[in-house]
Amino acid sequence: MAPIPWGKFPTLAEHQLARRWLQFMANIGRASNTIDAYGRAVEDHLRFCAVEGTDPVLAGADTVAAWIGDMLDRPRQ
Template identity: 35%
Template sequence: MSGTVTLENKWPVLGRHAQATEWLRLWTDLGRAPRTIDAYARGLSEYLQMCERESVDPLTATRAHIGIYVRELTERPSLRGPNVVSIDSGAGLANATTAQRLVSVRLFYDYLMEEGLRDSNPVAGADIRPVGATVGISVGLCPG
């Protein structure tokens, strides 16, 4: 599929995970818009990079690993630089962006379950809810 080649060129980590490539191919074959596929690929590739850094096989990842990924997203320095004047000082991705990245990971784990490669989805308990005075993402601790 030509879209996958482009995505693998953009995010080489996808080429190192056959299930990721298969999952993105499925979404493309189902007629999802190219920008949707691109967004899914970005979120999944960032997650797979975290898995590689942490020496975690995505097929055996736990909620704790999802928590690491979410923490990385919410603490990432802003690309806008230190001159941004805002309450949260430009740290981390916007909540909507973080949620969108997490959706791609949740859908990927749904696919792995459908394919019989996992018994549970470690993202299934994640939700967006208020944390203190700001909105944040929390990963539930219920079994999954």
């Protein structure tokens, strides 16, 4: 298995389906910077769902739209 720095993605690491998906992406040879970008995005989405009280597996388009809106409202780094 391709190594993933799970410490960077603690919420993702605890979510079985998300963890399996990211590990699969790494195992099929996605570049490490791609894995990092995917990991950061999924980590952010899982945290958003937790705050909203939404099961990420059942999240619909309304939740995804709210997440995107939340990201757009954040200050730029």
